[in-house]
Amino acid sequence: MPETFPVATPIWCPGCGDFGVLAALKKALAELRIPPKDTIIVGGIGCSGHIHNDIQVYGYHSLHGRLLTTATAVKLANPRLTVIAAGGDGDGYAIGGNHFLHALRRNPSIVYLVMNNGTYGLTKGQPSPTAQIGFEGTKEIPFEPVLMALSLRSSTFVARGFSGNQTQLVRLIKEAIEHESQGKGFAFLDVLSPCVTYNDTYAEWRKAVVDLNADPDFDNTNRSKSFQHILETIVSGRIPTGLLYRGEGASFERNVLLPGSEPMALQDISPERNLESYKKLLQKFA
Amino acid sequence: MTTTLERETRPVQPKRVNEIRVMVGGQGGDGTLTVISLLARCLKLIGLHTYDARNVLSRIRGGHADGVLRGSVNRVLCSGDALDALVAFDEEAVEVGSPLLEADGVVIFDSSRGPLKKRLPPGVQVYQSKLSDLAGTQLKKTLLKNTISFAILSRALGLKQELVERVVRERYQRKGGEVLEGNMAALQIGFRLADEIGVAAHYSIPEGAENGSLQVVGDEAIGIGFIVGGGRFYAGYPITPASEVLDYLSVNLPKFGGAAIQAEDEISAINMAIGAAVAGVRSMTATSGPGQDLMTEGLGQAAEAEIPVVIVDVQRSGPSTGMPTKHEQSDLNHVVFAGHGDFPRLVIAPADVTDCFYLTIDALNLAEKYQLPVFILIDQALAQNSQSVPPFDLSKVRVERGKLLSQTELDSLPVYKRYEFSSDGISRRTVPGMSGGFSQITGNEHNEWGMVSVNTENREKMMRKRMLKVELAKTEMPRARFYGSQDAKIGFVSFGSNVGPILEAMDILAAKNLPTKFLLVRSLHPLHEDELAQFLDSVDTAFVVECNLSGQLAGLIRREVGFANKIFGINRFDGHSFRPHEIAQRVLEELGPKTGGNSRNA
Numbered sequence: 074m075p076e077t078f079p080v081a082t083p084i085w086c087p088g089c090g091d092f093g094v095l096a097a098l099k100k101a102l103a104e105l106r107i108p109p110k111d112t113i114i115v116g117g118i119g120c121s122g123h124i125h126n127d128i129q130v131y132g133y134h135s136l137h138g139r140l141l142t143t144a145t146a147v148k149l150a151n152p153r154l155t156v157i158a159a160g161g162d163g164d165g166y167a168i169g170g171n172h173f174l175h176a177l178r179r180n181p182s183i184v185y186l187v188m189n190n191g192t193y194g195l196t197k198g199q200p201s202p203t204a205q206i207g208f209e210g211t212k213e214i215p216f217e218p219v220l221m222a223l224s225l226r227s228s229t230f231v232a233r234g235f236s237g238n239q240t241q242l243v244r245l246i247k248e249a250i251e252h253e254s255q256g257k258g259f260a261f262l263d264v265l266s267p268c269v270t271y272n273d274t275y276a277e278w279r280k281a282v283v284d285l286n287a288d289p290d291f292d293n294t295n296r297s298k299s300f301q302h303i304l305e306t307i308v309s310g311r312i313p314t315g316l317l318y319r320g321e322g323a324s325f326e327r328n329v330l331l332p333g334s335e336p337m338a339l340q341d342i343s344p345e346r347n348l349e350s351y352k353k354l355l356q357k358f359a
Numbered sequence: 360m361t362t363t364l365e366r367e368t369r370p371v372q373p374k375r376v377n378e379i380r381v382m383v384g385g386q387g388g389d390g391t392l393t394v395i396s397l398l399a400r401c402l403k404l405i406g407l408h409t410y411d412a413r414n415v416l417s418r419i420r421g422g423h424a425d426g427v428l429r430g431s432v433n434r435v436l437c438s439g440d441a442l443d444a445l446v447a448f449d450e451e452a453v454e455v456g457s458p459l460l461e462a463d464g465v466v467i468f469d470s471s472r473g474p475l476k477k478r479l480p481p482g483v484q485v486y487q488s489k490l491s492d493l494a495g496t497q498l499k500k501t502l503l504k505n506t507i508s509f510a511i512l513s514r515a516l517g518l519k520q521e522l523v524e525r526v527v528r529e530r531y532q533r534k535g536g537e538v539l540e541g542n543m544a545a546l547q548i549g550f551r552l553a554d555e556i557g558v559a560a561h562y563s564i565p566e567g568a569e570n571g572s573l574q575v576v577g578d579e580a581i582g583i584g585f586i587v588g589g590g591r592f593y594a595g596y597p598i599t600p601a602s603e604v605l606d607y608l609s610v611n612l613p614k615f616g617g618a619a620i621q622a623e624d625e626i627s628a629i630n631m632a633i634g635a636a637v638a639g640v641r642s643m644t645a646t647s648g649p650g651q652d653l654m655t656e657g658l659g660q661a662a663e664a665e666i667p668v669v670i671v672d673v674q675r676s677g678p679s680t681g682m683p684t685k686h687e688q689s690d691l692n693h694v695v696f697a698g699h700g701d702f703p704r705l706v707i708a709p710a711d712v713t714d715c716f717y718l719t720i721d722a723l724n725l726a727e728k729y730q731l732p733v734f735i736l737i738d739q740a741l742a743q744n745s746q747s748v749p750p751f752d753l754s755k756v757r758v759e760r761g762k763l764l765s766q767t768e769l770d771s772l773p774v775y776k777r778y779e780f781s782s783d784g785i786s787r788r789t790v791p792g793m794s795g796g797f798s799q800i801t802g803n804e805h806n807e808w809g810m811v812s813v814n815t816e817n818r819e820k821m822m823r824k825r826m827l828k829v830e831l832a833k834t835e836m837p838r839a840r841f842y843g844s845q846d847a848k849i850g851f852v853s854f855g856s857n858v859g860p861i862l863e864a865m866d867i868l869a870a871k872n873l874p875t876k877f878l879l880v881r882s883l884h885p886l887h888e889d890e891l892a893q894f895l896d897s898v899d900t901a902f903v904v905e906c907n908l909s910g911q912l913a914g915l916i917r918r919e920v921g922f923a924n925k926i927f928g929i930n931r932f933d934g935h936s937f938r939p940h941e942i943a944q945r946v947l948e949e950l951g952p953k954t955g956g957n958s959r960n961a
Contacts, residue, residue, distance in 0.1 A: 075775040077797035078808035131791040134801035142627040146634030334616035338639040342589030344756040358573040
């Protein structure tokens with residue numbers, strides 16, 4: 074086997090929440106025995122978007138905000154791959170907001186990990202769409218990604234973890250990857266991952282997080298009840314975490330691809346192979 | 360049935376012609392383009408070559424719309440200068456079409472909203488009748504006026520009734536039932552009406568055997584070329600005049616285990632194409648100017664990360680929303696220069712439908728061999744007007760994937776680096792799923808492994824590595840086509856669909872004893888400076904013909920090749936493509952008595 078790229082040392086500040094996400098992701102992939110050669114991480118732009126450099130798998134560093142459209146097409150091209158899109162909150166909820174909406178609508182079987190810290194760390198601490206009111210003077214009501222994800226009837230997996238809770242995070246990432254690998258659709262996992270330099274919310278979030286899966290009254294298979302429960306939790310000043318919704322629906326690749334066809338990426342495209350069908354294309358115009 | 364005759368029909372002798380030119384005009388939704396396509400089919404079946412053009416507004420219904428069909432014993436690449444027959448569903452269509460009518464032309468007019476008001480020259484024969492009313496009362500469907508008019512038109516053109524019936528039957532066979540019956544009944548009404556008002560055969564069109572040609576528009580030819588060239592993934596956002604690529608591939612790609620995705624915007628479309636390419640699929644996107652603007656960041660990404668992707672730009676009138684359905688060639692500067700930073704790209708300019716097919720396959724091969732974005736730049740007229748072309752030769756198709764490694768090749772390597780420096784600037788490529796081929800693919804500046812790097816020495820080497828590919832790809836970029844006599848001192852230089860009107864303008868000028876020659880440029884970036892320099896050196900005056908105001912091709916040539924003092928622009932930017940006589944006229948004005956030449960652009 075050829076020698077390939079040396080895994081990088083993360084660029085993050087000591088104590089950054091993203092270390093917790095990286096550790097949990099590595100553990101989840103190892104425990105599920107996902108073959109690294111069949112795994113691709115599509116990173117966004119920002120501190121978190123460097124995560125693909127830090128694991129020995131295939132990596133693609135997308136344009137700012139465009140990781141979901143790229144990752145969706147990777148999945149369509151070869152559904153046998155485990156496709157993990159990983160980026161930040163500015164990347165996914167601001168510049169990439171439109172693509173987030175449409176990924177939820179299409180339901181491609183990819184994992185989407187958002188390392189959510191409420192700030193743009195790489196550009197030195199501007200507020201992101203999820204910044205708490207008052208951070209850097211922002212008066213805007215924070216964007217609530219899990220509520221948005223739930224509000225699309227096509228969403229099939231909505232979760233939130235906290236990089237300060239490894240046990241829960243590993244479990245959620247594993248469930249997300251299983252959802253993806255079984256072709257069940259878009260596994261969305263927002264991870265609270267504090268920026269210790271510009272928006273250190275560790276202490277605040279540690280107090281506020283609540284694992285809804287520990288609540289026997291919480292039903293994560295009922296979209297409207299789950300929505301209401303989450304909304305009430307947020308309004309009461311706490312942060313809902315856990316697997317917040319799991320539903321069923323046809324995945325994008327199942328809707329789009331011819332059933333049973335060879336993945337596009339593996340097809341023999343030599344002209345001789347399809348000559349007769351190509352002739353039929355021309356006959357249409359004769 | 361009420362029939363109003365504007366003037367008496369005169370006995371006519373059918374005129375023997377080698378080509379026939381017909382306009383059908385009315386409001387959008389009148390079915391004008393249906394009549395054009397029925398006639399195109401008839402003419403094809405009797406061995407003629409056809410060219411049809413459409414003139415529509417950016418609305419679903421209403422507003423003036425027309426189609427022009429030219430049938431000829433020779434291959435034609437534009438709608439020409441004049442019309443023999445005009446089918447008009449309203450007064451406006453007569454206003455639009457009549458200035459182009461030959462002195463002995465024929466007009467078929469739907470007088471449902473009153474008799475024709477427009478005064479036409481005495482030689483023009485007008486047949487008018489209340490076609491819509493007739494269709495409404497007899498067939499309960501006013502739209503069938505178009506099929507009625509087609510029957511009358513076929514009489515005036517001297518086409519055999521059985522041919523006309525066959526074509527209409529074949530067209531509606533699949534829909535069957537009421538649609539088929541309604542149209543067949545409309546034809547019979549039309550034939551009876553023609554008898555009643557005494558429609559004569561004004562033309563005698565040579566009848567031969569069906570010539571085996573294909574009738575295809577440029578957008579579709581690109582779609583066919585894409586599939587045949589091994590393309591399996593397409594993403595696009597609906598936009599005039601590129602939507603036909605999306606429509607064609609949406610229907611046909613799934614048959615080959617591929618997919619055509621309608622993206623949420625053009626930013627998504629190009630990134631999807633990039634994603635599929637990263638996974639190892641030949642991929643493409645198509646758009647027009649406004650979408651091209653949004654794709655610009657993806658363009659730089661594909662170039663920096665060395666991802667093969669083909670981008671079709673079907674030019675329309677800009678800037679901004681401009682005139683969405685109208686023709687222009689003003690994206691040239693954009694596709695050649697757009698994007699921040701210096702990066703490699705290729706720009707191919709097909710000039711006819713045949714080019715659209717073969718050069719799309721070339722574009723796919725070049726993109727993958729040189730691992731960069733390749734533009735296919737066409738214009739509205741080429742994209743949407745149908746041409747008769749010889750059947751595409753599938754035996755000529757080659758799929759060349761460059762340095763895409765097989766698993767066996769990869770296994771034999773001691774080290775795999777995605778962006779390894781090499782003598783030709785091209786690095787070996789793996790795709791996810793291969794063992795031992797891990798790579799980091801990134802739009803950040805990177806080292807050979809694909810890891811982010813700001814090392815100064817690496818930066819310079821990587822920039823040069825990427826740019827080197829353009830110089831090497833140049834040897835494979837399509838050469839210009841040359842037309843005319845070598846020793847002519849007057850030259851034309853142009854690109855895209857202007858080839859049709861220029862070739863006919865050359866005939867007009869030749870008839871006035873003015874020999875000309877013509878260099879049709881098909882590689883816009885990089886330019887083949889050698890062929891341009893040789894051509895420009897050999898002429899006294901070079902007319903650079905293009906549909907834009909500022910002379911973008913002329914500017915590019917002046918910048919890259921020189922000869923500024925020999926270059927004169929012939930420009931049109933009113934939303935329409937050139938007509939042959941207009942080009943000839945501009946040349947004569949420029950060369951005639953030295954008036955200072957109002958088309959001077961140098």
